[in-house]
Amino acid sequence: xxxxxxxxxxxxxxxxxYGPGLCGKTTNLEKIYxxxxxxxxxxxxxxxxxxxxTLFFDFMPMELGTIAGQKVRVxxxxxxxxxxxxxxxxxxxxxxxxxxxxxxxxxxxxDSNLDSLNNLKNNLRINRIDPEKVAIVYQYxxxxxxxxxxxxxxxxxMKPGNAPVVEASAITGVGVTATFRAAVARILDNLKANxxxxxxxxxxxxxxxxxxxxxxxAHSAGVPKLSMRGDVPVPPPPPxxxxxxxxxxxxxxxxxxxxxxxxxxxxxEELLANARAVVASLETALERARETERKLAARLM
Numbered sequence: 001x002x003x004x005x006x007x008x009x010x011x012x013x014x015x016x017x018y019g020p021g022l023c024g025k026t027t028n029l030e031k032i033y034x035x036x037x038x039x040x041x042x043x044x045x046x047x048x049x050x051x052x053x054t055l056f057f058d059f060m061p062m063e064l065g066t067i068a069g070q071k072v073r074v075x076x077x078x079x080x081x082x083x084x085x086x087x088x089x090x091x092x093x094x095x096x097x098x099x100x101x102x103x104x105x106x107x108x109x110x111d112s113n114l115d116s117l118n119n120l121k122n123n124l125r126i127n128r129i130d131p132e133k134v135a136i137v138y139q140y141x142x143x144x145x146x147x148x149x150x151x152x153x154x155x156x157x158m159k160p161g162n163a164p165v166v167e168a169s170a171i172t173g174v175g176v177t178a179t180f181r182a183a184v185a186r187i188l189d190n191l192k193a194n195x196x197x198x199x200x201x202x203x204x205x206x207x208x209x210x211x212x213x214x215x216x217x218a219h220s221a222g223v224p225k226l227s228m229r230g231d232v233p234v235p236p237p238p239p240x241x242x243x244x245x246x247x248x249x250x251x252x253x254x255x256x257x258x259x260x261x262x263x264x265x266x267x268x269e270e271l272l273a274n275a276r277a278v279v280a281s282l283e284t285a286l287e288r289a290r291e292t293e294r295k296l297a298a299r300l301m
Contacts, residue, residue, distance in 0.1 A: 043287075074184060102139045104141060105141060143174075
């Protein structure tokens with residue numbers, strides 16, 4: 001969702017890089033962040049999972065100019081590629097104005113690409129974002145490797161429609177900037193045309209579910225740790241006793257009574273990853289709020 005801050009004349013848009021595990025999403029952001037011509041960029045925040053990472057940073061591309069006198073700031077995110085971390089992917093995708101779908105061009109990755117693309121569309125709908133209207137760009141990555149599918153073959157099963165398709169080799173930097181520019185251009189076109197990407201017939205968004213059980217699909221990259229307990233539910237911890245004073249603190253560790261065994265370690269690792277994603281988002285929002293405060297204070301001096 002586009003954020004307009006009239007106090008500092010800024011429009012902030014959110015672009016999410018999505019795709020199967022190890023397809024090159026992180027490499028794309030690292031190449032963009034390392035560009036020596038890139039100025040006005042924020043700190044890169046990284047949250048590591050077992051086989052993938054979630055990255056975030058924002059910057060203001062000066063060459064984009066302004067929209068109705070407003071400068072444009074772009075927030076870039078990646079999501080974990082594994083279905084194992086689907087709760088995190090849903091959370092990161094909230095409020096997205098555009099998506100870069102990074103597909104692995106290797107012929108053996110066709111099923112993983114399709115599964116991830118279907119997962120993207122489902123998660124967009126869950127977040128009340130219309131997959132048919134949101135700005136999306138397809139990047140066919142790893143074109144430098146042998147045994148890759150042709151662009152025609154990938155178009156046949158990916159069905160990008162009218163969305164831009166960019167051939168790339170993110171590891172060498174080829175196509176990275178072109179993909180980013182195409183995605184931002186699509187977002188700005190939607191903004192100028194007042195395209196409503198909200199699915200109004202979907203239920204309103206609720207707080208993210210941070211207790212979702214972990215799962216894994218056969219096509220997921222890597223070998224994450226799995227729970228061996230089947231579908232046996234984990235009983236919730238008992239509610240804390242009410243405090244006489246709302247400002248009292250509890251010294252006891254709320255998780256002290258929980259014995260984390262090897263069997264349920266994967267579930268706890270996912271909960272930890274989700275908690276870190278929320279913390280990273282809050283830290284970013286706090287940093288932006290402080291920057292806005294500094295600018296406003298400077299104007300009042």
